[in-house]
Amino acid sequence: MQMAIASGKGGVGKSTITASLLYLLKDRYKLIAVDADAEAPNLGLLLGVEEWEEVREHVGAKVAKINPESCIRCGICYERCPYDSIHIDEDGNYFVNELTCEGCNVCGLVCPVKGTITLEPARSGVIRRATTKYGFPIISAQLDVGRPESGKLVTEEKEWAKKLMEELNLEHMIVDSAAGIGCQVIASLGGADAAILIAEPTPASLSDVQRAYKVVQHFREPAYLIINKADINPGFRALREWAEEEGIPILGEVPYDRAIPKSMAMLKPVVEAFPDSPASRALKEIAERVAEIIG
Known part of the structure; x- marks a missing residue:
């Protein structure tokens, strides 16, 4: 099974929750993790990755080159470049x-x-x-500065992950998507069997998760919702009402918990660093519901 975790908005806790779910499910299933945020990958940090065992370059973009020997310095390219990428040296x-x-x-x-x-x-x-310190593999990507093709990088990540699943006899892939609804997220959700959406009880998060849900609907995948920092805005009911209207099951609500930033500073999932904290208890219940989905 391939499960993608998305939100449409940055900073709502996708990587934190993904790391915790991987930690809680690692002894029950043979998993592989994919960090599909090629612009700002950080899942490996939370899973104790200190060095990468194998690194592959992705060459797919193209850039223009000017041959100074045959250039007649007419300046037409300089005038017509739509991205102002052509300059003149001294x-x-x-x-x-x-x-x-x-x-x-x-x-x-x-x-x-x-x-x-x-x-x-x-x-x-x-x-x-x-290989994470917990024994399961992780595939990650890093986009070079100023380069396009982040979506292709994520697609290549997932293809590599599928090959490893066959070679190592792994069962399930959990994909930590990027923020937004761009190429990376589309590549993350494409081919997934289910999508878990993460949102906070705020108008901004609701707006963004609704956009992400439209991408999920495009791929006709079942969607589930986790409400993170669920108690920061007690009077905001619109997120839960939207989920009910759309028929999106809520897997659980994670309270705001100071243990989470502390665990991130320790480079550990909160369920490992502080297993009895309020957030960890909520995540353990959510992990049981995710196991039911996998089952």
Whole structure:
């Protein structure tokens, strides 16, 4: 089974809850974790990963290159670049800023000297594998600064995870999605058997989780909801009412708990660092309900 954990909003506790669920379910199932936030991966930190056993480069993007020997310095590419990625150095030579170039090839099309501007492959980031200190593997990715293709990185992560599941006879994949509803999240939710949505009882979180739910609906996946920091806004009922209207089962509510930031500073899941804290008790109940979904 492949289960994706998403929210539509950053900072609501996706990675914290994912790490705790992995910890609580690791002895019951053969799991693999996927950190699908290629722009800001942090799940490995909470699972005790200190070094990566295998790192693969992902080369998929393209950037423009200007050959200074054949360039006639007409400036047409400089004028037409839609991303202002072409600059002039102190010697009057034109060059491309690879951090902002999107590889659209407008410059190559307008250049009057054929072959002067070409598109060259560029590294988008890395995909890496490690074994957590709890014994199960994790796949993560790191997008290079200014590079596109975060969604492709996540897709490659999941493909690698599927191969490891076959090789190591693993049973289930738990994917920690990125914030928002962009390419990374779409790649995270695509192919999943179920989606667990994380939200806080605030108008902003409700708005964002509703957008994430639309992506889940596009893939026709069953959705479940966990309300994190459930007691920070007692009078806000709209999140629970929305879940009831949409028929989304609420797996549980996690109270605000100072043990969580303390456990993050310790680089441990809260259910390991503070097993008797209010949040840990709530997460243990949620883990039992997640086990029922898997079952």
